[in-house]
Amino acid sequence: MAVLETTKARVARATTFAVAKADLPLGRILDGDCVEAMRSLPDNSVDCVFADPPYNLQLGGDLNRPDGSQVDAVTDHWDQFDSFKIYDDFTRDWLTEARRVLKPDGSLWVIGSYHNIYRVGAILQDLGFWILNDIVWRKTNPMPNFKGTRFTNAHETLLWCSQGEKAKYHFNYRAMKTLNDELQMRSDWVLPICSGGERLKEGGTKVHPTQKPEALLYRVLLATTEKGDVVLDPFFGTGTTGAVAKRLGREWIGCERENVYRDAAYKRIAKELPLDESAIETMQSKKSAPRVAFGALVENGYIMPGTKVFDKKRKWIATVRADGSLAYDKQVGSIHGLGKELQGAPSCNGWSFWHYEVDGDVKPIDAARQLYLLAMED
Amino acid sequence: MAVLETTKARVARATTFAVAKADLPLGRILDGDCVEAMRSLPDNSVDCVFADPPYNLQLGGDLNRPDGSQVDAVTDHWDQFDSFKIYDDFTRDWLTEARRVLKPDGSLWVIGSYHNIYRVGAILQDLGFWILNDIVWRKTNPMPNFKGTRFTNAHETLLWCSQGEKAKYHFNYRAMKTLNDELQMRSDWVLPICSGGERLKEGGTKVHPTQKPEALLYRVLLATTEKGDVVLDPFFGTGTTGAVAKRLGREWIGCERENVYRDAAYKRIAKELPLDESAIETMQSKKSAPRVAFGALVENGYIMPGTKVFDKKRKWIATVRADGSLAYDKQVGSIHGLGKELQGAPSCNGWSFWHYEVDGDVKPIDAARQLYLLAMED
DNA sequence: TTTAGATCTGAATCGGTGG
DNA sequence: TCCACCGATTCAGATCTAA
Numbered sequence: 001m002a003v004l005e006t007t008k009a010r011v012a013r014a015t016t017f018a019v020a021k022a023d024l025p026l027g028r029i030l031d032g033d034c035v036e037a038m039r040s041l042p043d044n045s046v047d048c049v050f051a052d053p054p055y056n057l058q059l060g061g062d063l064n065r066p067d068g069s070q071v072d073a074v075t076d077h078w079d080q081f082d083s084f085k086i087y088d089d090f091t092r093d094w095l096t097e098a099r100r101v102l103k104p105d106g107s108l109w110v111i112g113s114y115h116n117i118y119r120v121g122a123i124l125q126d127l128g129f130w131i132l133n134d135i136v137w138r139k140t141n142p143m144p145n146f147k148g149t150r151f152t153n154a155h156e157t158l159l160w161c162s163q164g165e166k167a168k169y170h171f172n173y174r175a176m177k178t179l180n181d182e183l184q185m186r187s188d189w190v191l192p193i194c195s196g197g198e199r200l201k202e203g204g205t206k207v208h209p210t211q212k213p214e215a216l217l218y219r220v221l222l223a224t225t226e227k228g229d230v231v232l233d234p235f236f237g238t239g240t241t242g243a244v245a246k247r248l249g250r251e252w253i254g255c256e257r258e259n260v261y262r263d264a265a266y267k268r269i270a271k272e273l274p275l276d277e278s279a280i281e282t283m284q285s286k287k288s289a290p291r292v293a294f295g296a297l298v299e300n301g302y303i304m305p306g307t308k309v310f311d312k313k314r315k316w317i318a319t320v321r322a323d324g325s326l327a328y329d330k331q332v333g334s335i336h337g338l339g340k341e342l343q344g345a346p347s348c349n350g351w352s353f354w355h356y357e358v359d360g361d362v363k364p365i366d367a368a369r370q371l372y373l374l375a376m377e378d
Numbered sequence: 379m380a381v382l383e384t385t386k387a388r389v390a391r392a393t394t395f396a397v398a399k400a401d402l403p404l405g406r407i408l409d410g411d412c413v414e415a416m417r418s419l420p421d422n423s424v425d426c427v428f429a430d431p432p433y434n435l436q437l438g439g440d441l442n443r444p445d446g447s448q449v450d451a452v453t454d455h456w457d458q459f460d461s462f463k464i465y466d467d468f469t470r471d472w473l474t475e476a477r478r479v480l481k482p483d484g485s486l487w488v489i490g491s492y493h494n495i496y497r498v499g500a501i502l503q504d505l506g507f508w509i510l511n512d513i514v515w516r517k518t519n520p521m522p523n524f525k526g527t528r529f530t531n532a533h534e535t536l537l538w539c540s541q542g543e544k545a546k547y548h549f550n551y552r553a554m555k556t557l558n559d560e561l562q563m564r565s566d567w568v569l570p571i572c573s574g575g576e577r578l579k580e581g582g583t584k585v586h587p588t589q590k591p592e593a594l595l596y597r598v599l600l601a602t603t604e605k606g607d608v609v610l611d612p613f614f615g616t617g618t619t620g621a622v623a624k625r626l627g628r629e630w631i632g633c634e635r636e637n638v639y640r641d642a643a644y645k646r647i648a649k650e651l652p653l654d655e656s657a658i659e660t661m662q663s664k665k666s667a668p669r670v671a672f673g674a675l676v677e678n679g680y681i682m683p684g685t686k687v688f689d690k691k692r693k694w695i696a697t698v699r700a701d702g703s704l705a706y707d708k709q710v711g712s713i714h715g716l717g718k719e720l721q722g723a724p725s726c727n728g729w730s731f732w733h734y735e736v737d738g739d740v741k742p743i744d745a746a747r748q749l750y751l752l753a754m755e756d
Numbered sequence: 757t758t759t760a761g762a763t764c765t766g767a768a769t770c771g772g773t774g775g
Numbered sequence: 776t777c778c779a780c781c782g783a784t785t786c787a788g789a790t791c792t793a794a
Binding site: 081123125 | 442444446448496499501504509511516522527528532
């Protein structure tokens with residue numbers, strides 16, 4: 001989660017799950033059935049899986065597997081249990097492979113509608129995936145319900161999962177908050193459907209029936225991957241995932257069994273230009289910024305020993321000591337510990353709790369840390 | 379896997395055992411476990427089931443806000459389940475009873491969050507329920523994600539189901555469209571959480587941790603039940619379903635095992651006043667409104683033979699004939715047929731296409747039909 | 757009495773590191 | 776695996792408090 005990976009952890013991962021990116025089919029669309037295609041990839045090798053599986057449950061009529069193959073009907077009449085079962089088996093198969101290929105700290109995204117998402121959600125939970133959020137893509141311009149028989153089906157659902165309850169994952173909190181005008185990004189995303197110039201067409205007709213908008217993938221990849229990460233899309237279609245991945249400086253691998261879609265995707269992605277390095281940089285959360293001890297500020301003269309620091313209401317006025325500790329009356333402690341003690345709170349962020357005066361202005365001591373960090377960059 | 383009862387069989391059963399409303403415990407909250415309680419109800423006896431089952435939240439330790447205060451979490455015993463398997467069994471049990479009690483043309487609503495809704499959705503599909511829509515309740519004021527670790531969980535999901543793929547169901551399309559300012563009601567509903575005067579409190583603390591807003595139930599009941607219908611809520615809590623049902627002139631039955639909730643619900647519902655008959659009347663969809671032939675308007679003097687009718691741009695001016703047909707130049711036809719012919723369109727709604735003058739105003743001829751329908755009601 | 761500011765709260769699967 | 780410690784983190788709306 002926007003963690004700054006420690007050297008120790010990085011080494012452990014590198015040795016335990018040694019997969020060189022060079023050994024992966026980066027920027028390639030694997031032909032054939034996605035389960036078979038994924039079998040050719042090593043364990044723990046991709047950082048993110050984005051999947052837009054088919055949801056042709058085929059209830060009622062003739063029965064085909066979602067991969068297009070014919071169901072071996074013996075004498076059977078098919079009812080919905082049979083077709084749910086086939087869809088469930090298919091879902092379990094591809095999710096199992098995706099889980100194997102995904103790194104322990106990677107994340108899985110699946111998009112679907114009410115026809116299939118409840119089956120997919122239950123199965124991925126059964127497999128051990130841990131749902132972090134379900135995201136609602138609220139369409140600004142959905143197809144109306146022409147017959148007036150139901151509510152206009154105006155959304156689709158995305159599931160975002162880690163490998164397990166205790167698994168780590170990456171979330172670029174600060175980038176999402178920035179993208180959302182300094183408010184936390186919510187679980188409902190308002191985006192138009194894919195149309196206009198973005199929609200791939202061949203001779204006036206759309207190449208793929210369910211092409212997803214690039215804005216959707218943009219948000220998914222910006223939120224949960226880093227530059228250079230590898231993204232796998234087992235149902236690549238016309239390559240929206242690949243196009244956006246390339247634009248954002250991520251690596252990609254696709255699986256797609258239809259020639260037409262593969263050709264269209266390769267052409268499309270070839271035209272795509274990666275953004276500048278500087279454009280891809282996102283706002284960093286404080287979590288991943290280097291740690292600065294308060295003592296370092298004192299040591300380096302950003303805050304002088306003897307400085308008076310105080311809370312917003314000046315209820316407590318403490319003194320900075322030479323070693324970076326604070327003293328209030330008989331009590332002594334770190335900026336966090338003393339703040340916690342005095343308030344009787346479960347925890348305290350000393351950086352924002354304590355203030356000091358600079359040129360007549362009152363600022364949190366975090367301001368001194370920012371100055372220090374700026375100076376360090378040069 | 380359980381045997382799926384066919385729609386045909388269900389209908390047969392329903393007709394064999396007709397249930398008088400007088401035999402039902404209307405306006406009562408059944409004590410004890412909801413599965414046991416539902417067993418006391420006859421087959422095919424209620425028109426709608428609305429269920430807000432426990433969500434099976436898996437919460438860790440305490441959660442503090444950035445200001446140090448503690449979040450009052452849902453830690454009640456009724457939300458504790460040891461595993462998915464146990465939760466699934468529980469879900470299958472209550473859904474099975476709900477299915478038995480629900481009429482063949484009734485509908486089921488379930489509300490949940492990502493913790494449980496995928497399990498519930500898959501199981502109800504397995505049982506034969508047919509999802510008509512999934513509805514997203516977008517909260518205007520959700521709790522933020524204090525730790526900055528995920529997207530703000532800003533919605534809950536409702537599933538609306540019929541008894542099966544071929545089953546009939548009721549949807550008050552026109553009422554929903556009217557409620558939504560003459561636009562089709564969408565699958566995403568924007569509503570605030572329950573707070574303020576609506577939130578039941580005892581000595582300053584909330585009676586129930588997850589009381590639902592009345593506006594949510596209002597929309598559910600208005601959309602899919604009729605006046606006099608019986609609504610069953612197997613997880614009655616503090617009785618939001620009952621209160622709104624009573625207000626809207628629907629009958630209700632609840633199940634609730636906590637004394638505290640039952641007492642609060644009875645008190646609350648006693649205070650509730652039913653709306654006037656006239657207020658409950660909703661816009662009738664054209665399907666259930668009596669069909670009116672244009673000829674009947676002519677016959678009854680709402681539009682005189684010889685009246686000139688015309689399209690909005692007055693490109694075509696036709697004459698009403700005594701039998702209700704229209705004449706334009708050499709062409710003659712019904713209001714729909716002639717409109718279609720003249721425009722060269724695949725179809726035409728004559729009621730909105732043709733206009734006439736009344737007291738200097740230009741109105742679509744549908745206005746005359748509305749007058750006629752109003753007169754018919756008296 | 758009014759208003760601005762402070763406080764409180766809601767179905768929440770809500771940390772990482774090093775010893 | 777558990778524990779101590781560091782330190783990052785919130786939005787909208789209702790209600791309460793003080794001026």
